[in-house]
Amino acid sequence: MEKLYLLAEADGSTFAISADAIESVVTAGEIVPVPLAASWVAGLTALRSRVITVVDTIASIYQREAEIRDGQSLVVVNVDGNLYGLAVDEVHDVCEYSIELERLGASFDSGWRRVSSGMIEADGAAVIVVDPAILVLPETAIAA
Template identity: 45%
Template sequence: MMEKLYLVARIADTRVALRSRAIHSVVTVGTPVEVPGAPPHVAGLFALRSRVFTLVDPHVVIGLSAVPVAPGQRVIVVEVAEHGYALLADEIEDVCFIEAPETRITGKLLPGWARVADAVIEYQGASLLVVDPSNFISLPTLIAA
């Protein structure tokens, strides 16, 4: 049953679903510490429960301009390869069970979304992209650019 539990959020002005097994928590963040020389999608670092997390701006990952981090902004905390990361979220909508099956993406997505989305799921009459948080982190093409 847990495989049907999703976090529904708005990231980079798009409603998405994230599988709950990929999410550690949702928290608010203060002003992050800038990291000189970091890749453009790294918005900074912040501490949470005596741990340092890398703050990732999904806007940059999908090819949009960076957005400033607002004090008190909510972020989605994930762990990828035993490192802590947090994704900036425009809005956290809900944590819910979605009974509809995930389906293959059949339409054409913008290249940035095609990199991070791996399925589509129907929820409340709308199609949501199912995104894998690790795809926002591991972007060798972004880092090399």
């Protein structure tokens, strides 16, 4: 099955996000911090009069503190009516790929296993497909 994916890179890892969920890609602007939110939530930013929750993608995968650097891009996705900006270092292309695996094997890091919905082969390399809906789950939902 062929689908459109956006390839992005953060913290040295390349991963793919299904283009269906993506609304736009913007450059991170001013971010208002949100105390007491999930640790990997960098804060809120405004995109054309809408409020976006900025998520540090890599931090969410490893469940650690968010850290947004200048010049990062936000992949804006809509999950259950809420907009999230997934921070990535670089955005590559949107291409049609076919999905290969349903689940990652046990050899992968548990964080990546949790957020992935499969793998694709892009330009001869295997790339993990990240599911935005899992990336933005509250911490309590992860524990449960």
